[in-house]
Amino acid sequence: MNKHGCYMGDNIKEIIDFSYNINICGIKDGLDKYLLSKISSITRYPEIDGLSAKNAICDFYGIDKKNCIMGNGAVELLYLFARVVNFKKVLIINPTFTEYERAFKILGTEIIWGNLKYEDNFELNICKFKELIYSDEIEGVIICNPNNPTGKYIDEENLVKMQTIANNKGMYFILDESFIEFAMDEVPKRKFEGEKWFVLRSLTKYYAVPGLRVGYAIGSETIIKKLLKHKEPWSLNTFAIEAIPFLLENREFYKKGNNQIIKNREYLLSKLRKLTNWHCFDSETNFILCKINENADKVIEYLFKNKIVVRTCDDFKGLDQSFIRLAIKDLDSINILLEVLKNYYI
Numbered sequence: 603m604n605k606h607g608c609y610m611g612d613n614i615k616e617i618i619d620f621s622y623n624i625n626i627c628g629i630k631d632g633l634d635k636y637l638l639s640k641i642s643s644i645t646r647y648p649e650i651d652g653l654s655a656k657n658a659i660c661d662f663y664g665i666d667k668k669n670c671i672m673g674n675g676a677v678e679l680l681y682l683f684a685r686v687v688n689f690k691k692v693l694i695i696n697p698t699f700t701e702y703e704r705a706f707k708i709l710g711t712e713i714i715w716g717n718l719k720y721e722d723n724f725e726l727n728i729c730k731f732k733e734l735i736y737s738d739e740i741e742g743v744i745i746c747n748p749n750n751p752t753g754k755y756i757d758e759e760n761l762v763k764m765q766t767i768a769n770n771k772g773m774y775f776i777l778d779e780s781f782i783e784f785a786m787d788e789v790p791k792r793k794f795e796g797e798k799w800f801v802l803r804s805l806t807k808y809y810a811v812p813g814l815r816v817g818y819a820i821g822s823e824t825i826i827k828k829l830l831k832h833k834e835p836w837s838l839n840t841f842a843i844e845a846i847p848f849l850l851e852n853r854e855f856y857k858k859g860n861n862q863i864i865k866n867r868e869y870l871l872s873k874l875r876k877l878t879n880w881h882c883f884d885s886e887t888n889f890i891l892c893k894i895n896e897n898a899d900k901v902i903e904y905l906f907k908n909k910i911v912v913r914t915c916d917d918f919k920g921l922d923q924s925f926i927r928l929a930i931k932d933l934d935s936i937n938i939l940l941e942v943l944k945n946y947y948i
């Protein structure tokens with residue numbers, strides 16, 4: 603596992619960490635007091651399945667409760683799903699989030715890799731999708747949208763087409779929308795055709811709460827019932843359950859953070875694109891992927907010496923050490939990064 607995002611130990615305060623991709627809004631005023639006011643509840647078990655949190659999520663996002671399951675982050679639900687479906691073969695379209703491979707591989711599932719190319723800007727279109735799902739032996743395909751680490755976003759029309767194609771082939775369509783709220787204000791309610799679909803969502807990124815561990819998934823009634831049968835009890839802790847209504851009620855605050863991210867992203871891209879040896883990809887989310895077409899290790903080391911950490915990407919299948927991922931941070935941090943890079947290239 604790539605050690606990024608808060609692995610900097612005691613030096614954390616001095617470091618500007620571009621490696622972890624969380625909304626820049628920080629903690630909403632009042633969340634600390636609100637959670638502290640719930641402290642007496644930790645002497646009791648939380649709800650076994652986080653029912654009140656699920657009700658809040660379903661009401662807010664317009665999801666039918668029969669189609670929803672709560673988890674200790676989206677990652678818990680990914681691993682649970684992999685265990686329950688127990689595929690022989692799954693298609694993972696790379697470069698993408700590394701946990702998909704791990705979740706399926708530990709169960710003995712064979713990974714079929716669908717490789718998107720640098721020359722094609724790592725874009726996935728319908729034609730490419732059809733080409734990748736050629737084999738009838740593939741039982742499921744995973745798509746991350748917007749994709750980590752490329753930042754690429756597949757629009758709704760094409761996404762629905764892909765699901766229909768997968769459905770017609772009898773394949774599971776697994777969609778990870780953990781970053782969807784950075785790409786659009788009104789997230790889709792999600793109800794796909796057929797039984798074989800599953801959508802992961804996370805509150806970690808948009809609501810800036812990686813430490814709380816809150817995620818949910820939407821799926822057909824059949825798969826949700828199966829998952830509930832296999833899921834461990836109490837995986838949502840008391841504070842996670844209590845925080846959800848607070849986070850949702852304050853969505854405007856998180857939206858403001860994202861509006862700033864969009865502005866900062868375009869600013870950072872416009873500046874980085876002036877560097878001759880850098881290729882920076884368009885992104886619809888809160889990070890950008892860059893390829894450094896020179897000695898990237900040296901650049902990364904120089905940044906680190908100047909207390910700037912970036913997400914190296916050589917652990918992403920299909921990328922190598924010349925790629926880095928930069929989270930979109932506040933303007934001051936971005937300007938420090940740009941200044942350090944300017945000094946490097948002088």
Ligand SMILES: Cc1ncc(COP(=O)(O)O)c(C=O)c1O
Pocket residue numbers: 674675676677678699746750778780803804805806812815816817
């Ligand atoms: C694409 C993607 N999905 C899911 C997750 C994990 O989300 P959670 O914190 O809700 O488990 C990550 C974390 O980096 C991610 O990049």
